[in-house]
Amino acid sequence: MQIIPAGIEKFLQLAPPTLIIQPDSAFTILYANSAFYSVTGSKPIDLIGKSFIDAFPENPGDMESENFKTVRKSFEECVNTKIQTDLPTQKYDIPIRGTDKFDTRYWQALNTPVLNPDGRVEYIVHVTIDITGVFKLAKKEHIAFEVSETKRHELHTLLMEAPGAICILEGPEFIYELVNPTYQSIFPGRKLLKKPLIEALPEMVDHPLINVLKNVYSNGETYEGKEVLTRVARQENSSPEDIYWTFIYKPRYDFKKNIDGILVFGYEVTEQVLSKRKVQESEERLKLAVENTDAGVFDTNLVTEKTVRSLKHAHIYGYPDNSEEWTLDMVRNHIIPQDKDKANEAYIRSFDTGILNHSFRIKRNDGEIRWINTTGKIVFNDTSEPVRIIGTVIDITERKELERQKDEFISTVSHELKTPITSIKAYAQLLQRELGDKENFRNKKFLERMSIQINRLEHLIRDLLDVTRVDSGKLEFSESVFNFSEMVSDVIGDLQLITPTHDLIIRENHQVSLKTDKHRIIQVITNLVNNAVTYSSHAKTVYISLVEDKDFVVFSVEDFGVGIPGEQVPFIFNRFHQAENTNDGAGLNLGLGLYISKEIITRAGGEIWFESKPGKGTTFHFSLPLKRT
Known part of the structure; x- marks a missing residue:
């Protein structure tokens, strides 16, 4: 190993992790600074005088790795071209000294040739940077970004396919950032996307909901509206119409926790509101009619036998109000014994005909006997079982008394007429016998006509008597x-x-x-x-x-x-x-x-x-x- 001058040694010790490599076939390591020893967990004995592949063997657990081949190619290129070569982000596992294990690392490296006076490469200066931490962080961020994008896409799909009317209003101008098909279908002829709310729907400019939106955007308070009326045109250039909404305004926050928009989730409930109004109006009319009629109204649940009834119904049965629970058994208890069987027969028969209509006498709560007429309709479920009776009750006592008086009058008159008619008939028969075969044809014809009329009178009297017997049950x-x-x-x-x-x-x-x-x-x-x-x-x-x-x-x-x-x-x-x-x-x-x-x-x-x-x-x-x- 060559001795490096002290000045250069001092400079190298201040440099990033650095190796000086001999440009031979083995790329022998001649020098490593302290930073390199530290980052690789090595000692001089592990590196100096050894080939690069011996100092940093490939990880046998990474069968797909071609790390050294890539590094060697970079070294050879540096020697052959005599210019600086760089290695981009490179995974190169390093041995954990004293074990047979490897530590996964990511590196960026620069190979710089050092030429001698003859212009040949004398050394390769290999400077490397451990970017493992940065790489892992970037990888996490990338994964997080992909997850975020996936979730954003899933959320977008969910919003677009949701059955409710959904839109996202961006910024303080409430620009339509997203409009799902259900929301757009309410305004089929109008362009909403990328337009401010007031520009897209100018009819809303003075509507109180604009201030509600501003409040949600400013204060972050969620707002819920139920059956709120808006007067808006569905088509461009068409006349505005009443549209009712049930909805929620919810603030949207950016990554800095600042409000940047409003989420709108809602349903058009125009049809339901109008239907409910019709029902309410109908109920009011029915209530008014019930309160101003002589009929008591009832609705009996045949499963529980409990009844909802009007105040007039209670009065007919002799009760001051309708607060007391009313059942079919209570009706039966009020029917006088003489009429119970017929009333029960009519009740049972109504399940075949679907119609209840019968009259009977009751003993009211105050003890008075009254005639009432009950009419109703049987309601059946999907399996044709009777579940309800809806009907009316009328006090017919006065009518029954008038009928009794009329029948009594008819009966009396009929009986009173029978005797003179019988006498007249006898006289007519005597006259016919007296005339016999006499040739007064005209008189005989008058007698025949008189006999016919007498027979008709007898027939009428018999019918009148039969009617009174039928009505009194004495036929x-x-x-x-x-x-x-x-x-x-x-x-x-x-x-x-x-x-x-x-x-x-x-x-x-x-x-x-x-x-x-x-x-x-x-x-x-x-x-x-x-x-x-x-x-x-x-x-x-x-x-x-x-x-x-x-x-x-x-x-x-x-x-x-x-x-x-x-x-x-x-x-x-x-x-x-x-x-x-x-x-x-x-x-x-x-x-x-x-x-x-x-x-x-x-x-x-x-x-x-x-x-x-x-x-x-x-x-x-x-x-x-x-x-x-």
Whole structure:
């Protein structure tokens, strides 16, 4: 080893980690300064006189490393070109002296040739800097940057794909930095991105929300708005419209913890607000209607049997207010014993029809007996199970009393008329016998007409009496077994004798026997046939049929008369209802026949119905349970 002059030695000791290397094939190390020994954890014995590869062997654990090859190439280039060469950032693991382990290091190096007077390279000055710490820090920062970029991208994707309306307003001018598709869809014809809020939506210039945004930006206070009204145009140059929002303004901070923008998360709730207003208005109207009507309103949960009811409902049942819990059991407890069965039957039947409609008497909370009418609609769930009843209750005591008085009057008048009518009929029959075969044809004709009118009066009186019996529940009904087919033949035969204007034709007459009230069924058949004749004065035929249909017998009467107008169909079986647009003969009755007929058939366990086409005719049917003997 050459001895380095003291002045140069002093200079080298102040230099960065430095080696002086002989430019031979082994690149033998001739000198190392203290800084080099320190940074590599080496001693002179480890380096001086040894080749570079012996002093710094390659890490056997790093199979992909070509560190020495790179360093040697740099040395050779320095010798061959006689110019300075540099090694950029280079990973070169160094041995941990006294062990078989290596320490991972990163270096930057500079190889400078020292020439002799002949111009040949005499030494290579190898100056190196350990950048391991800097490299690791840079690597961490790079990784952190990549993570940050990934997170930023994920956040951006999340914001852009979110179902809510989201935007980011940048800076104190509130420039639209980000606008997601949902937010933009609210303003489909307007350009927002990169524009200040006031420029993009000038209608907002005087809106209180501008001051709210300024406050959030200045003070960092999050603001939450619910159903806030803004009047803004959705399209460019279109008319402004009311748009309601529910939203949050949240300040955004930069890396120095300074506010640099505002995050806006919101939803347009215009449709919900308007719908809610309609519901509120409807509820107000309903409340006003309920408060100003005589009807008590109720809503019963059939699962819990608890009821929400109006104040009027409570008053009808004799309670001062509706604060007390109300249940179906309480309704049942108020019904008087005589009406409980019928009320329960109507309640059970409502689950089949979907409609509740029945009248019964209750004993109010104050002990008074009152008539009430309950109507309601059954609400079913998705599995067709009844879950609610919504309806009304009306006190009909006064109406029932008027009906009682009317029925009493009708009954009294009917009974009072029976005696004189019977007498008049007897006198008419005596006169007919007195005239006998005398040739006073005119007088005989008058007597025949009088007999017809007397019969009609008798029929009307009988109907009036039957109506009062039906309404009071005292309609006489006496069951017996009889041959239905023979009865039909007999009745139609008798009616044909007194109906010269029409042919009464039995098209089908199955042989069946029934157990029911024969005389009441004759009354129904007579009424249906008479109606068919009355309302088909321009036709000459009425068809009658009796057929078996599974477990029922079905009787039908078909005419070819005026038919029943559609608007009258719902009222045909009502008391005192008469069809309109018919011939003059239709006015000779009180409209009680079909009402009484329906009550008789219902009492017998059957059903009555009809089909009709205006101008073409009507067919009435009734069915009765078939009981074979």
